[in-house]
Amino acid sequence: MQHDDLAPVWIAGEWRAAAAIGSFNAENPATGEALSARYPVSDWADIDAALEAAARAFDDLQAMPARAIAGFLNAYADRIDAEAAAICETAAEETGLPASPRLREIELPRTTGQLRQAAAAALDPSWRLPVIDEAANIRSVLEPLGPVVVFGPNNFPLAFNGVSGGDFAAAIAAGNPVIAKAHSTHPGTCRRLAECAEGAVRETGMPAGTVQMLFGLRREDGVRLAGDPRLGAAAFTGSRTAGMALKAAADVVGKPVYLEMSSVNPVAILPGALEERAAEIVDELVTSALMGTGQFCTNPGLIFLVRGAATDTFLAELADRYNAAPCGTLLGKGAQRGLVEGIEALIAAGAEVLCGARPAARPGYAWSNTLLRVSGARFLEAAEALQTEAFGNATLAVVAESRAQLPALLARCEGNLTGCVYSARDGRDDADYEPVARALRPRVGRLLNDKMPTGVAVSPAMNHGGPFPATGHPHFTAVGLPAAMRRFTRLACYDNVRPERLPEALRMRNGGG
């Protein structure tokens, strides 16, 4: 293995040659061409060194005030802003996502906004939910867990990146060091971000090992890492298969593992809404379903409608719009394979092709915009197979026999990040809303009315989470501060502890400041 042409890994505060057992390169998915930079696949020795450095950093971080952590997060956001053009250029090359507006005007500001919000959240001790029982002399507070490994996804190279995204920001803000695993489709983006992080670490005097970055890992090493006792928690966004392997390893050693896996995001469109505003809803659905080539965690992949002429017209119009829309770039070879396999599984389960389901007439990784249809009766027979995630620009419409069948169909949905109900504004769907919403509510993390699910506002009230298999635990959210920080904490109780030995957040009296 020649090491001198390989990118270094960032361990214990230094960019150093990896203990490489292989290498890989990214591709430009818009063309399918290999990019020249080569990145290492690390041996366990690198992971081990990162875990040791993270444990030391955690010790040091615990002694640092919240304002130091906030200072780092703000400095990091500033450096990302300063390097925005270069970061977005690299990210566009590696992901096929448009540099502008998607990356430069939308995702990058969201990313730096999240980092700054996390900084602000870290400064307000209320996020720790301190509880002080003066009579019993018992106090409790949330405290950081320890080193967190973050495995980012392919679809948001900035806002969900392991070294800059929501999980990263939440873990750091809660006081934990992060070991970031770069996604193999955009290692150059990860490296650019990590360099900004390194500058901010140095500038603000954070412990070496507060942030570290590894590029490639053997699958078995990634799993071993998720179950390493030195870790506080793991966070992962990606496929169900990979997520479940990490979860199994973490579960055995009782480590929290936060997963965002598959979600088809059901949308129920009640008949009155279709009568009232079909054209509007077609617009909203096309925009939401094809945005980013459908590669959003909250992409509306499963649409429930009620049989009738209006539904046929709606689907015909939708197919026309899908046919007319350009086929976007998929995030890479793996993304294309996953999409195609997903579409094939849906067809094998009984879905009929209304449009697409064939290669796109363009270079690079792409597939034609695909609309599928299946009956409610068939959905009841093969509900699991018909919820196979076809991650990308594909949509399955399930046509219920009647309004009355809708709740029964929705009750067969697996756990999802979101669920939407469109109903008429004039109240004519109101009798159907309640049973439909009742079926959907326990199965989704976020219930929407008259609105498509893409667009995850960075709001303290947001839930970007949901029942399994959308995530691994329905109590927690990956977006929305301070709630997202609480994932990376343990409850710590102080019983009869002498006042001068209490952590700062517990020294104040209830109601005091």
Next chain:
Amino acid sequence: MQHDDLAPVWIAGEWRAAAAIGSFNAENPATGEALSARYPVSDWADIDAALEAAARAFDDLQAMPARAIAGFLNAYADRIDAEAAAICETAAEETGLPASPRLREIELPRTTGQLRQAAAAALDPSWRLPVIDEAANIRSVLEPLGPVVVFGPNNFPLAFNGVSGGDFAAAIAAGNPVIAKAHSTHPGTCRRLAECAEGAVRETGMPAGTVQMLFGLRREDGVRLAGDPRLGAAAFTGSRTAGMALKAAADVVGKPVYLEMSSVNPVAILPGALEERAAEIVDELVTSALMGTGQFCTNPGLIFLVRGAATDTFLAELADRYNAAPCGTLLGKGAQRGLVEGIEALIAAGAEVLCGARPAARPGYAWSNTLLRVSGARFLEAAEALQTEAFGNATLAVVAESRAQLPALLARCEGNLTGCVYSARDGRDDADYEPVARALRPRVGRLLNDKMPTGVAVSPAMNHGGPFPATGHPHFTAVGLPAAMRRFTRLACYDNVRPERLPEALRMRNGGG
């Protein structure tokens, strides 16, 4: 199988003959004699029926106001109070715990107090952590998860019973139906409590299936139950082996599972404290370690001291006191087997017997009060084996080579519910406190100063939880309201949902009432 002499199970609002595949009886552990009542081991059909009834009850419960749930909890507490004498008589017979004061004056009032606290907590919507973002029109709130199965332990037949204890109260208060699995050592106590619950369910008009009770289950059926998709969550208090089997089943289907398993509850006694008040500390340790024959989750099983004459004197005095104290009753055959195996494992790992480690000279299930000693050097060599839980009246003293070795020893501790540090009142131990506490803090749910860990106050600030293997997730507590209720919830977000369709807790404006 003759069914007419078997106790019935409580399913879907009716006490009915079990689909029995076997039966069992309890024993009086004070004498080892079998008790006459026979209880069924249920076939899966009973579990299936209970799951179906619980799912229906959950639907109905979601439509009920918090005051209905609170009314039920209060009515149930009143009925337990009214039947207190009979309940405690049965519990004493089945567990060997003294009817008075332990059961009648301590555990029963704690149990009804928990139920009433849970009722009060249910009435205050702040437990749901509602967050309202009016600008974005997004709101989130904690909502109940669905049916919860509670497997109670052997050691608190009332306060942690699956049908009356802390997990039960928290799950119900959060709006979930409970399927209670009776512990095989005290089925008659469970039945008496369930009869009180039944009266309260009827009196307050709760859905049939709000509370259900099963007695025996095949091991594989218990595991299958914990992984049933109709379940919202499982809660378990007991052995690590059983807990891990339930956890594995629940983890595969992504269901929250809350476990309280093993904990040896390290106590570090710094040399200054021993110089200052050895006699006081001996008193506290003997009381705490032998209370309830040491069968408390927070029993101080592992004592860390520093080598020296004072420590030798302390241990000699402790051994005298252990020898002089009566040997209490163990909770049954399984408890005795577990204790003896635990002591044997500690001896095999290098612990020296200072006293006990032999059968008790009395009838029934009992073992002599046991004190073991091992060096710090040996503890470092066999840390895992020397943390084998010997649940009962056994204590292992680890004698560090020096003050400086203490943090290194404590850093080898597994996750525990509690950790204590005794230090001199006059400050002479202060230089050692910080490194000792720093090693202990991330490894325990509750850190105590100058106080033994038994006695888990029902305080909103309590944490009865901790890192694995003490529990399965360090963010949550089993005692302390409202935090304990949050285990049985999912985060539910409402995005652009029309105002009249919002749950009650989200209709108010921020800061409004």
